[in-house]
Amino acid sequence: MVGDRVWHRPFGLPLLLHLCFLHLGDSGQPFPTLQSLVEEAVSIQGVRGNSVELPCDSGPAPLVVLWSFTPLGSLVPRPVAVTDGTSSKVEAGASALGVVSLRNSSLVLGELQEGARGHFLCQALHVSGAQLHTTYSYLTLAVLVPVSKPQLQLSDPSPVEGASVVATCVVREGTEPVIFAWQHQTPRGPGETLVGATEPLLCLDPVNRKHLGWYTCSASNAVNRLSSDGLFLDVIYGPDKPLITVEPLGFTEEGFWASEKEEVTLSCMAASNPPSHYAWLRDDAQVHTGPTYVIPSAGRTHTGLYTCLAHNTHLDTRTQTTVQLTIYYPPAGQPSCAVLPTIGAVTLLCTWPGGLPTAQLRWEGPQETGPTAPSNITWSHAAVGLPNGSIFTCTSQHPALALPTLCRVKLWEPPRNPTCWTTATIGDQFIMLSCKWPGGEPPATLRWLDGQQQPLGSSSSSLAVHLLQAQGDLAGKEFTCQGSHPLRTPDPYCRLQLETPQLAVTESQVSVLEGEEVWLECALQECTPPAQLLWLDPQQQQVEPSTSGLVLHPAGAQLRLQIRDADPAHHRGTYQCVARNAVGNSSQSVMLEVLRYPAPPNVTIRRLTYGRHRREVQLQWAIEGPGNLTSFLVQRRASIPGPGSGAWETAVSDINPESRGWRLGGLDPGVLYAFRILALNHHTAGYPSEVKTPVDPPFSAYPAVLGAAGTGMVVATVVSLLVFQYAARHPQTFPCTEPPSTPSLDPAQEPSDAPVNVTITVTATP
Numbered sequence: 001m002v003g004d005r006v007w008h009r010p011f012g013l014p015l016l017l018h019l020c021f022l023h024l025g026d027s028g029q030p031f032p033t034l035q036s037l038v039e040e041a042v043s044i045q046g047v048r049g050n051s052v053e054l055p056c057d058s059g060p061a062p063l064v065v066l067w068s069f070t071p072l073g074s075l076v077p078r079p080v081a082v083t084d085g086t087s088s089k090v091e092a093g094a095s096a097l098g099v100v101s102l103r104n105s106s107l108v109l110g111e112l113q114e115g116a117r118g119h120f121l122c123q124a125l126h127v128s129g130a131q132l133h134t135t136y137s138y139l140t141l142a143v144l145v146p147v148s149k150p151q152l153q154l155s156d157p158s159p160v161e162g163a164s165v166v167a168t169c170v171v172r173e174g175t176e177p178v179i180f181a182w183q184h185q186t187p188r189g190p191g192e193t194l195v196g197a198t199e200p201l202l203c204l205d206p207v208n209r210k211h212l213g214w215y216t217c218s219a220s221n222a223v224n225r226l227s228s229d230g231l232f233l234d235v236i237y238g239p240d241k242p243l244i245t246v247e248p249l250g251f252t253e254e255g256f257w258a259s260e261k262e263e264v265t266l267s268c269m270a271a272s273n274p275p276s277h278y279a280w281l282r283d284d285a286q287v288h289t290g291p292t293y294v295i296p297s298a299g300r301t302h303t304g305l306y307t308c309l310a311h312n313t314h315l316d317t318r319t320q321t322t323v324q325l326t327i328y329y330p331p332a333g334q335p336s337c338a339v340l341p342t343i344g345a346v347t348l349l350c351t352w353p354g355g356l357p358t359a360q361l362r363w364e365g366p367q368e369t370g371p372t373a374p375s376n377i378t379w380s381h382a383a384v385g386l387p388n389g390s391i392f393t394c395t396s397q398h399p400a401l402a403l404p405t406l407c408r409v410k411l412w413e414p415p416r417n418p419t420c421w422t423t424a425t426i427g428d429q430f431i432m433l434s435c436k437w438p439g440g441e442p443p444a445t446l447r448w449l450d451g452q453q454q455p456l457g458s459s460s461s462s463l464a465v466h467l468l469q470a471q472g473d474l475a476g477k478e479f480t481c482q483g484s485h486p487l488r489t490p491d492p493y494c495r496l497q498l499e500t501p502q503l504a505v506t507e508s509q510v511s512v513l514e515g516e517e518v519w520l521e522c523a524l525q526e527c528t529p530p531a532q533l534l535w536l537d538p539q540q541q542q543v544e545p546s547t548s549g550l551v552l553h554p555a556g557a558q559l560r561l562q563i564r565d566a567d568p569a570h571h572r573g574t575y576q577c578v579a580r581n582a583v584g585n586s587s588q589s590v591m592l593e594v595l596r597y598p599a600p601p602n603v604t605i606r607r608l609t610y611g612r613h614r615r616e617v618q619l620q621w622a623i624e625g626p627g628n629l630t631s632f633l634v635q636r637r638a639s640i641p642g643p644g645s646g647a648w649e650t651a652v653s654d655i656n657p658e659s660r661g662w663r664l665g666g667l668d669p670g671v672l673y674a675f676r677i678l679a680l681n682h683h684t685a686g687y688p689s690e691v692k693t694p695v696d697p698p699f700s701a702y703p704a705v706l707g708a709a710g711t712g713m714v715v716a717t718v719v720s721l722l723v724f725q726y727a728a729r730h731p732q733t734f735p736c737t738e739p740p741s742t743p744s745l746d747p748a749q750e751p752s753d754a755p756v757n758v759t760i761t762v763t764a765t766p
Contacts, residue, residue, distance in 0.1 A: 308320060
């Protein structure tokens with residue numbers, strides 16, 4: 001050993017060595033034995049590589065201090081260092097203990113080595129009085145070695161779930177006892193210490209998915225604690241049975257449901273390492289790959305079985321889960337509400353068929369809540385005490401609708417009372433009794449009763465109709481229509497009585513002049529059932545709209561017959577107004593007399609004279625005797641004697657019957673005309689007047705002379721005024737009168753301007 005070789009070298013201080021083994025008699029104390037020194041030793045610990053100081057209880061001012069070392073298992077002490085207070089000496093072989101130095105009496109070991117483990121003896125020599133004394137300090141040094149960094153090893157870093165895995169924590173060195181600890185951290189969770197695992201081996205048997213994660217081990221002793229680097233244990237497992245979720249979430253007994261037209265997301269999750277590959281099937285047909293299948297707008301065709309397939313490609317294992325997805329949709333349209341009358345109650349009906357699932361319906365009244373049922377619900381509610389205007393609400397709820405759907409029924413009494421009337425079928429074979437009472441909710445119930453108040457047929461709502469066989473014995477019989485409504489008490493009614501029609505004519509005898517128009521009027525009195533009005537002509541033929549000269553004018557209960565251009569040969573006679581209904585007939589006669597017009601009076605020409613230049617004539621006439629006049633007619637012809645006279649032509653017609661004169665123009669002055677005049681009425685021309693030719697009017701000079709004289713006076717006055725005005729403006733033109741004493745002027749001095757004579761001639765033309 002190196003230590004032995006070092007320690008056998010001569011120490012170089014024979015005196016001190018001698019002193020170390022002084023006999024007991026020299027110091028007055030017994031010499032200590034090795035056994036006694038071990039028993040009295042003080043234990044000191046030091047850490048390898050660190051520094052430790054071994055104290056020596058040498059007392060005051062020792063002469064010499066000697067340190068020696070005895071390795072464990074040896075009995076031979078070996079010198080380490082000696083000092084006399086002023087100088088010191090370290091044995092060269094003491095480097096096996098570390099870096100040795102002395103500090104006063106203490107021994108300092110730096111960079112402590114494991115070879116320093118053993119017993120150290122400190123001997124100090126003192127002088128007390130005249131004697132030498134020796135003291136001893138015995139120390140046992142334990143050198144502690146820190147643990148090295150643990151190394152983690154796995155028997156299988158990627159085991160399949162269920163296999164056995166051993167994790168080993170290897171520590172190269174370290175002073176015993178070494179304590180081990182294990183830590184486990186999942187990939188997404190916090191780290192945890194495995195309780196009870198204090199050995200360098202960690203056995204996971206069987207390994208499961210919970211063991212997956214990072215593992216570290218730590219080793220510790222009295223000196224230090226170190227942990228290994230993490231090692232990942234990748235446990236292979238799965239896939240488990242997939243878990244399917246649906247958003248928005250809705251559960252049914254068979255699986256899931258979603259609303260029509262909304263986005264539906266199906267998600268699949270199967271625990272697996274490595275992660276699974278997913279595929280989606282709908283009714284055994286693949287529709288998508290991946291863990292999430294999105295239906296942007298769900299329709300009814302998306303209802304079906306959805307299967308999620310999970311595949312672990314590492315283990316080549318597969319699992320699957322199937323769920324039922326049902327697409328809910330509400331019924332079409334809106335719920336329908338109705339109310340039916342019953343005896344003493346109202347029956348409320350609410351229906352909303354269709355949809356998946358069917359809608360839930362519930363009635364709510366003004367005073368209470370009714371029953372609930374799917375798709376169709378009926379509620380019979382007592383009518384007693386219900387006010388007019390009561391509102392009942394049917395609330396419809398469906399899972400596919402965010403809000404409930406409502407329909408309401410408002411009960412209200414129909415206004416007024418029932419109305420009755422009758423009509424007859426074509427040919428008057430049947431009489432139809434009709435009765436209506438419109439309005440109201442529920443509608444009123446109507447039924448017909450006979451005269452003995454026995455029902456005729458069944459009841460109906462709002463309108464009741466009953467057919468009777470037309471018979472003559474129905475005249476005078478009474479029928480009643482009885483109405484019923486839950487909100488009206490007592491029951492209202494209306495009555496009618498069947499009657500034959502009654503007629504009235506304005507005049508039974510009517511006369512009219514030939515060619516004029518006449519009106520025959522016939523009015524129908526009230527009757528039940530309504531009657532048909534018609535006119536029969538004198539030949540007992542029905543007057544039709546196409547009959548010539550006869551025009552029918554219906555106006556309500558009246559039928560007027562207009563006869564245009566009355567003709568005695570065709571229109572004279574007895575006319576009948578006939579009324580017919582299914583109960584019976586009636587008629588009224590009107591006698592029509594057509595009178596001829598009297599002949600127009602005779603006309604005499606009183607005067608027929610030419611006008612200016614013989615281009616016009618003035619005609620005057622007079623009538624003789626009575627007569628009906630409508631106009632006058634003037635005729636003319638060229639007056640040529642003999643059988644070749646010209647034909648008469650109309651000069652003017654339609655002269656007012658009140659006129660007695662007329663001016664005719666447009667004549668040819670070179671032709672001699674003859675004129676005559678006739679009186680006219682509607683259909684007859686009177687005898688023509690005598691024929692006359694026009695003559696010139698007689699001459700009269702008195703008006704011509706008066707006219708000429710008046711014209712001359714006016715002209716003279718105007719000329720005089722003009723002369724006076726000219727003289728005033730030109731006075732030198734006229735001669736002046738000189739006094740008598742004034743001599744005559746020289747002819748040469750006379751004015752050259754002579755007086756002007758003005759002659760005005762006025763001619764009057766008669």
